[in-house]
Amino acid sequence: MANVQIKDLIDKFQLELVSGVEGINRTIATSDLSRPGLEMAGYFAYYPADRLQLLGKTELSFVNGLDARIRRERLRRLCTEQTPGIVISREMEIPPELAEATEEIGIPLMRSQLTTTRLSSRITNYLESKLAPTTAIHGVLVEIYGIGILITGSSGVGKSETALELVKRGHRLVADDSVDIRQEDETTLIGSAPDLIQHLLEIRGVGIINVMTLFGAGAIRTYKKIALTINLETWDPKKAYDRLGLDEETMKIIDCDLPRVTIPVRPGRNLAVIIEVAAMNFRLKKMGVNAAQQFSDKLNQVLDSTEPDDF
Template sequence: MVEPVTVKELVKANPTLKVIEGENFLDQRVISVSDISRPGLELTGYFDFYPKERIQLLGRTEISYSKNLNHEARQKVFKRMATPETPCFVIARDLSVPQELIEACNQAKIPVLQSKLATTRLSSLLTDYLDEKLAPRKSMHGVLVEIYGMGVMIIGNSGVGKSETALDLIKRGHRLIADDRVDVFQKDEKTVVGEAPKILKHLMEIRGIGIIDVMNLFGAGSVRDQSEIQLIIKLENWNPDSNYERLGLNENKKELVGVSVPQITIPVKVGRNIAIIIEVAAMNFRAKRMGYDASKKFKENLAELISDNSKEEK
């Protein structure tokens, strides 16, 4: 279930927006879709497909056209646009707001906002914000840390040592995003983002100690609010019968909210420093993405060795 965004939250998150009218209505109006409407046809009187549930954004074109209408026509069209479902009106470029629009919005209890940004830029900014806030979220069991600027999600059975490993990584200079529960959502077709639930933000649970505040203990540089999830590390107790990856030739993937994310399985065993192994795994993953693959280098060396031996035998 996706929680709608109030107009008050929209204004608070976007400092470029200022309230012209309807300060008392900000909490009452909610936004449930990320699409933005540019009501050009509506100004001409065509309302057959009016997207009344969207933010109504008026730029230079819309305001200029409305000025060519007479007073009665502006009253009529703005009154029809100000529906009970309309969250707010936004005027771009600091353009003057038609008095008829203010009157219609006051009557319908709809906030009127204004921004100095150009219309296209403002539309993109609001859409990006709403896409993120209104994206369906899935809560997952795991720990999300940022290692060398890359989001790494650590998963595994309860008690395998995820939080303790993350704590070791934080001590090594990396950053915590979420511990125990990670809220993940799809930012676009290729990007999945993770963040902590509000109640767990910057907090960790360490068995034997309890809840600790990472930012308070390690400083503001040890935490981050959210991060793209680029790699998944699965921790599992060492099983001698399991066939673990030895060369790194195969890349497994796990799907998170519709996005495939590379996954590496690391066996946990007494004497293995899991934090350092994860750190190296993250560096090796980045090296692969930059074009250097140690496993391919090994295959090339092996092929060269076989070729040299064949020549010697001849």
């Protein structure tokens, strides 16, 4: 999981740091924000002190109407050692009691010109992206007809060579050898290449090539949502492979189960074309057209309608 500090938030959203400069290295551990409305009313029983606190027009107008002693007490209770920071929206005037408390404890107090709703959504999206669960998988990620396909298999099975052929056929490379994957929500996995090997492809006997330099910027993508996994494995004559396409395999990555297709590899098979067809067939299934299921249904109808011979 990535580490997000307050200074990253300041740089990303051009926030004005009003006080608490000593705390700019504080870490944000959750993407959830807190708008402490009930806390301003004095109810701190379930105060989420470990969240980034966002104060908008509603909260500030309420607290400014309180008695000076009560206002000071409640604003100070907002500032704990666990609180990563406090953000004020709409460039509103900051209560002196809040600035004093944050400076004393070392909590960054920031201000933005954005409206509260827009600022909340943007910060939440940013934090969810940065704090999302991540993993790395050995494989190749390509985009074929707009579909992100993760190609896996043992070392030397031909993943990179297949990716090169797919790039030559007009598709796009995302990552080769190692794919960084982050889970943005329950069903979405985003894959990208590590910075060190971005746009690079390793071909045994040739070496490392730069796909963007050789084929142009249209041959690469920085990141892509993964929709399908294809596993390449050396042909095993003793293994019974699926010939109809009715069997549905899945591959679990972090918390997501992705559909998986296993393709046996042996000399003479054009893997690039097979993977292209697998991508198009996957798209058709998403549109409700399943050729294998239609064939199975027709076959069952024929068998059911066939009368046994009379003897």
